Amino acid sequence: MTDAVDRRLSMREIDVTKIRDAVRELCLKANFELRGDVLRAIRKAIPKERNARAKSLLKSIVENAGIAKSKRLAICQDTGIVFVRLELGQEVALVGGDIEEAINDGVREAYSKGCLRKSVVGDPLTRSNTNTNTPAFISPEIVPGDRVRIDVMVKGFGSENKSQVKMFKPTETVEDIKGFIKAVVKGAGPDACPPFVLGVGIGGTFDVAGLLAKKALLRPVGEPSPKKNLKKLERELLKEINSMGIGPMALGGDTTVLGVNIIDAPTHIAGLPVAVNVSCHATRSAGKII
Amino acid sequence: MSQIRITTPLTKDIIAGLKAGDEVLLSGAIFTARDAAHKRMHELLLRGKRIPLNLKDAIIYYCGPCPAPSRRVIGSCGPTTSSRMDAFTPELLRLGLGGMIGKGDRSLEVVRAIKKYQCVYFLAAGGLGALLSTKVRSARPVLFRELGPEAIYRLEVKDFPLIVGIDSKGNNLYDKTRWKKS
Numbered sequence: 279m280t281d282a283v284d285r286r287l288s289m290r291e292i293d294v295t296k297i298r299d300a301v302r303e304l305c306l307k308a309n310f311e312l313r314g315d316v317l318r319a320i321r322k323a324i325p326k327e328r329n330a331r332a333k334s335l336l337k338s339i340v341e342n343a344g345i346a347k348s349k350r351l352a353i354c355q356d357t358g359i360v361f362v363r364l365e366l367g368q369e370v371a372l373v374g375g376d377i378e379e380a381i382n383d384g385v386r387e388a389y390s391k392g393c394l395r396k397s398v399v400g401d402p403l404t405r406s407n408t409n410t411n412t413p414a415f416i417s418p419e420i421v422p423g424d425r426v427r428i429d430v431m432v433k434g435f436g437s438e439n440k441s442q443v444k445m446f447k448p449t450e451t452v453e454d455i456k457g458f459i460k461a462v463v464k465g466a467g468p469d470a471c472p473p474f475v476l477g478v479g480i481g482g483t484f485d486v487a488g489l490l491a492k493k494a495l496l497r498p499v500g501e502p503s504p505k506k507n508l509k510k511l512e513r514e515l516l517k518e519i520n521s522m523g524i525g526p527m528a529l530g531g532d533t534t535v536l537g538v539n540i541i542d543a544p545t546h547i548a549g550l551p552v553a554v555n556v557s558c559h560a561t562r563s564a565g566k567i568i
Numbered sequence: 569m570s571q572i573r574i575t576t577p578l579t580k581d582i583i584a585g586l587k588a589g590d591e592v593l594l595s596g597a598i599f600t601a602r603d604a605a606h607k608r609m610h611e612l613l614l615r616g617k618r619i620p621l622n623l624k625d626a627i628i629y630y631c632g633p634c635p636a637p638s639r640r641v642i643g644s645c646g647p648t649t650s651s652r653m654d655a656f657t658p659e660l661l662r663l664g665l666g667g668m669i670g671k672g673d674r675s676l677e678v679v680r681a682i683k684k685y686q687c688v689y690f691l692a693a694g695g696l697g698a699l700l701s702t703k704v705r706s707a708r709p710v711l712f713r714e715l716g717p718e719a720i721y722r723l724e725v726k727d728f729p730l731i732v733g734i735d736s737k738g739n740n741l742y743d744k745t746r747w748k749k750s
């Protein structure tokens with residue numbers, strides 16, 4: 279037997295229909311059940327909020343999450359464009375069909391069965407609705423092992439529209455970056471539905487920074503970066519942004535961000551890309567390991 | 569803060585009694601319309617045609633709802649960002665539209681038109697679509713059905729919770745916030 283065949287025999291086969299079913303289940307879960315970490319962060323903010331209207335709005339967010347879960351209604355009518363992070367173990371062989379098709383089938387079934395709004399236009403310029411909420415955007419990663427991890431994020435566009443990338447000079451400082459992130463939050467104002475979760479990508483290239491920012495939103499709120507300098511930066515930004523007085527609906531309050539999640543990456547000597555992906559208080563995702 | 573109960577049609581008398589910051593519970597009929605429907609209405613007016621909707625003292629809600637699950641009249645139905653409709657708003661106010669519901673701030677042109685035509689802009693809380701759907705009694709598409717979620721629906725609402733964002737004197741609640749002034 280050749281090495282190639284040996285290796286093939288040791289691969290774990292996963293049928294893509296399993297991925298399809300998982301994507302369907304995760305789309306429904308993400309839309310109906312507010313993430314535990316996000317809900318906890320909102321609950322934690324209620325007793326600390328000093329603005330009466332803001333406090334009452336935070337309670338309404340908790341009430342809304344309860345209604346959505348119990349009645350199987352979407353948390354928000356903007357059921358988002360679907361972003362899928364697919365961590366594929368290198369010892370996995372996907373069999374039984376086309377993986378991209380399987381993922382899109384899962385999305386299509388969930389959005390039809392779950393009475394979720396179809397918010398995707400097939401062509402950005404002619405703008406005709408695909409009526410299926412597909413295609414999803416898939417970000418594959420090859421990792422060691424024989425498992426597949428799927429994370430599905432349903433990303434609303436009120437906040438996506440307020441996200442930004444800035445290419446800093448390499449000589450600019452952390453204070454400059456903080457100033458930019460705060461300006462993005464101020465610009466997001468009421469339109470992006472505060473309190474926000476911020477995903478920040480620092481380094482890489484123009485596109486990599488944006489992808490890191492999006493992936494940072496998948497990390498639970500309250501779980502700091504494993505890197506000491508980033509953990510400090512996250513904590514400082516959380517405190518400083520919450521002192522800006524924006525609050526829920528941007529009508530004032532102490533609760534403007536629930537969490538700031540930063541991921542960094544190496545970059546070029548000539549540059550320092552920074553991306554901020556703004557996410558609303560209905561930051562929705564769900565994950566599963568197969 | 570006490571809540572003011574109002575019922576459509578949104579007459580000039582009702583509008584005159586509303587001040588920026590007031591909390592309102594709205595009952596009656598409203599129309600949904602968002603980006604694509606506004607563009608369609610604008611194109612009708614450009615071609616010298618009339619919009620086949622009675623906009624006099626009516627309210628437009630910037631919303632694209634989720635489809636109704638079985639045994640419900642509507643799915644999740646919160647507001648979308650109002651400023652995307654700013655360019656289309658003054659001409660609708662000129663035609664008699666009484667008010668709008670959405671989220672976020674408006675342009676100076678819209679504030680001016682609200683003052684000129686004695687209208688009102690209400691804020692609804694974003695991201696609470698499931699909760700707001702419990703305040704809707706009926707929903708049916710009435711115009712541009714082919715736009716799916718972006719069609720114009722007529723909603724009957726009961727005690728729909730709102731905050732007056734911009735009143736008929738042009739007072740804007742967002743102008744009073746500390747973050748916007750700084």
